[in-house]
Amino acid sequence: xxxxxxxxxxxxxxxxxxxxxxxxxxxxxxxxxxxxxxxxxxxxxxxxxxxxxxxxxxxxxxxxxxxxxxxxxxxxxxxxxxxxxxxxxxxxxxxxxxxxxxxxxxxxxxxxxxxxxxxxxxxxxxxxxxxxxxxxxxxxxxxxxxxxxxxxxxxxxxxxxxxxxxxxxxxxxxxxxxxxxxxxxxxxxxxxxxxxxxxxxxxxxxxxxxxxxxxxxxxxxxxxxxxxxxxxxxxxxxxxxxxxxxxxxxxxxxxxxxxxxxxxxxxxxxxxxxxxxxxxxxxxxxxxxxxxxxxxxxxxxxxxxxxxxxxxxxxxxxxxxxxxxxxxxx
Ligand code: COA
Numbered sequence: 001x002x003x004x005x006x007x008x009x010x011x012x013x014x015x016x017x018x019x020x021x022x023x024x025x026x027x028x029x030x031x032x033x034x035x036x037x038x039x040x041x042x043x044x045x046x047x048x049x050x051x052x053x054x055x056x057x058x059x060x061x062x063x064x065x066x067x068x069x070x071x072x073x074x075x076x077x078x079x080x081x082x083x084x085x086x087x088x089x090x091x092x093x094x095x096x097x098x099x100x101x102x103x104x105x106x107x108x109x110x111x112x113x114x115x116x117x118x119x120x121x122x123x124x125x126x127x128x129x130x131x132x133x134x135x136x137x138x139x140x141x142x143x144x145x146x147x148x149x150x151x152x153x154x155x156x157x158x159x160x161x162x163x164x165x166x167x168x169x170x171x172x173x174x175x176x177x178x179x180x181x182x183x184x185x186x187x188x189x190x191x192x193x194x195x196x197x198x199x200x201x202x203x204x205x206x207x208x209x210x211x212x213x214x215x216x217x218x219x220x221x222x223x224x225x226x227x228x229x230x231x232x233x234x235x236x237x238x239x240x241x242x243x244x245x246x247x248x249x250x251x252x253x254x255x256x257x258x259x260x261x262x263x264x265x266x267x268x269x270x271x272x273x274x275x276x277x278x279x280x281x282x283x284x285x286x287x288x289x290x291x292x293x294x295x296x297x298x299x300x301x302x303x304x305x306x307x308x309x310x311x312x313x314x315x316x317x318x319x320x321x322x323x324x325x326x327x328x329x330x
Pocket of ligand 1: 030031032035036039040115154155156158218219220221223224227257258285315316317
């Protein structure tokens with residue numbers, strides 16, 4: 001069986017209107033704009049309104065992606081939502097998106113790989129289209145992290161933001177599209193980055209609520225050490241699988257967690273910072289949405305053109321890390 005050649009034919013992004021600046025955080029916790037900016041590069045982030053859940057953000061991004069790709073919603077035969085912050089513990093977010101956008105002919109599944117989720121989901125979509133199982137897949141990375149962080153914990157609450165990005169994945173012309181990829185994981189049993197309670201290991205209880213362990217907890221330095229190795233490793237592995245070298249890359253879209261992590265990766269990979277697209281100053285860490293949010297913005301600015309070789313690289317809780325090399329097709 002000859003595998004089909006697969007790529008992205010349209011992207012859409014959405015961020016909620018509410019802007020939460022570092023100065024806003026100064027009013028509620030013991031922190032400063034200076035600390036946050038110098039340690040992370042983040043200046044502000046977006047927070048969902050009270051009536052918005054992850055599926056609402058996802059649906060907005062999806063509608064834009066469909067429009068940009070010139071694809072009707074009925075043509076979508078699969079929805080894959082990458083998220084660490086689903087609407088519900090039981091009932092996948094993809095099914096809710098299906099209803100919100102009217103994708104009546106689509107299957108629907110969620111992928112849980114935290115900040116690597118978008119790349120994992122794109123890779124799964126590639127496999128489904130390449131093998132002929134599906135024809136047009138809507139891949140979404142969407143998060144409402146503002147509801148999952150502890151607003152009393154300055155170690156985490158300043159880092160994250162809300163947003164969504166969606167891509168239409170289908171067959172594209174030979175010589176273009178998703179060339180190679182790498183999917184990796186290193187089980188983190190110490191809990192460097194996890195929400196300790198609210199799942200089956202430690203169900204919700206009064207004790208959980210009192211100790212606030214139903215919110216994300218992070219050992220920042222452990223995650224930092226992992227991230228500065230994972231970002232270059234995943235990118236290099238994916239490049240190697242495609243027969244490329246670091247200098248062949250036109251642009252890298254890294255997971256937008258921290259500018260210091262990206263600067264370190266730039267040195268390790270010997271790829272200049274100018275080739276890394278950063279917008280974390282405006283949106284913070286939006287987990288599975290961040291890579292798509294960056295790519296969507298770069299496309300709008302005309303910074304990615306047909307024939308460009310780009311890398312999408314994520315790393316995050318799990319721990320997971322993943323990279324995809326794409327020869328851009330439009
Ligand atoms: N404002 C002010 N001070 C803060 C703060 C905040 N928002 N958050 C933490 N601090 C304090 C700490 O309490 C600590 O104080 P102490 O020395 O009195 O105990 C001090 O700053 C240093 O903390 P530390 O954790 O050593 O800082 P750091 O230089 O490692 O930076 C992170 C912290 C979180 C920015 C950094 O570790 C990081 O980016 N890690 C990776 C996180 C990440 O990317 N996660 C997502 C991956 S997908």
